[in-house]
Amino acid sequence: MSELTDQETAETTAVDEDTTTVAASDTTETADVEQSNQNPEAEESDTESAIEDKRDTAAPKDAPADLEKEGEVAADFLENLLDICDLDGDIDVDIDGDRAAVAIVDSEEGRVPRRLVGDNAKVLDALQELTRLAVQAATGHRSRLMLDVAGHRAGRRAELVEVAKVAIASVKESGEKTALDPMTAFERKVVHDEVLAAGLSSESEGVEPRRHVVVLPA
Numbered sequence: 001m002s003e004l005t006d007q008e009t010a011e012t013t014a015v016d017e018d019t020t021t022v023a024a025s026d027t028t029e030t031a032d033v034e035q036s037n038q039n040p041e042a043e044e045s046d047t048e049s050a051i052e053d054k055r056d057t058a059a060p061k062d063a064p065a066d067l068e069k070e071g072e073v074a075a076d077f078l079e080n081l082l083d084i085c086d087l088d089g090d091i092d093v094d095i096d097g098d099r100a101a102v103a104i105v106d107s108e109e110g111r112v113p114r115r116l117v118g119d120n121a122k123v124l125d126a127l128q129e130l131t132r133l134a135v136q137a138a139t140g141h142r143s144r145l146m147l148d149v150a151g152h153r154a155g156r157r158a159e160l161v162e163v164a165k166v167a168i169a170s171v172k173e174s175g176e177k178t179a180l181d182p183m184t185a186f187e188r189k190v191v192h193d194e195v196l197a198a199g200l201s202s203e204s205e206g207v208e209p210r211r212h213v214v215v216l217p218a
Contacts, residue, residue, distance in 0.1 A: 067099065068093075068100075071102055073134065074131045075093050078131060087112070089104045099146055101146050101148070104147075116150070131147055146186075156187065157190050160183075161190065164191045165194065171200060172200070179214045180212050181212060192204075202216060
């Protein structure tokens with residue numbers, strides 16, 4: 001009877017030790033999961049912001065023939081859209097660096113309606129995304145083409161270059177960082193490029209629609 005009791009005690013002790021080990025393992029795994037999921041929204045936001053502001057440098061360059069194809073598809077889509085809406089305008093297609101550049105410009109029949117730009121270029125941005133989707137549907141890969149209407153982006157680019165130059169001069173003189181007004185992704189990219197060309201660095205901070213560029217000292 002004593003031997004049986006000793007055996008049962010040993011088995012009970014072994015089971016308790018196994019249970020303790022499993023519980024400790026579960027606790028560790030639970031802690032790891034909780035730590036990895038502590039702030040998923042912040043991680044997702046950081047990832048989206050990084051993609052947005054570094055997309056131009058991270059994306060692979062397309063071959064000229066592919067960019068020409070994108071331009072042709074975009075031009076056909078926009079021409080059909082203008083015809084459906086009974087709007088005036090011609091389509092210019094070009095290649096700007098590593099992306100197709102398409103523009104709706106004034107034609108002999110009339111001027112391009114400025115409402116295609118919209119307040120803060122919101123209509124233009126939406127139209128650009130629609131055009132990119134049309135190109136993606138036709139080519140099978142994501143498009144990075146840039147769309148302009150009535151020279152809006154070209155004019156805005158010139159304005160942003162001047163804004164960036166003022167900020168660059170201020171940072172070099174004071175040695176302190178300077179935050180600019182909220183901008184769209186296109187506008188921030190123009191400023192980032194200008195700051196980089198001046199030998200300084202910059203970063204984007206905040207969330208849409210208040211996301212902005214901060215110019216940093218060397």
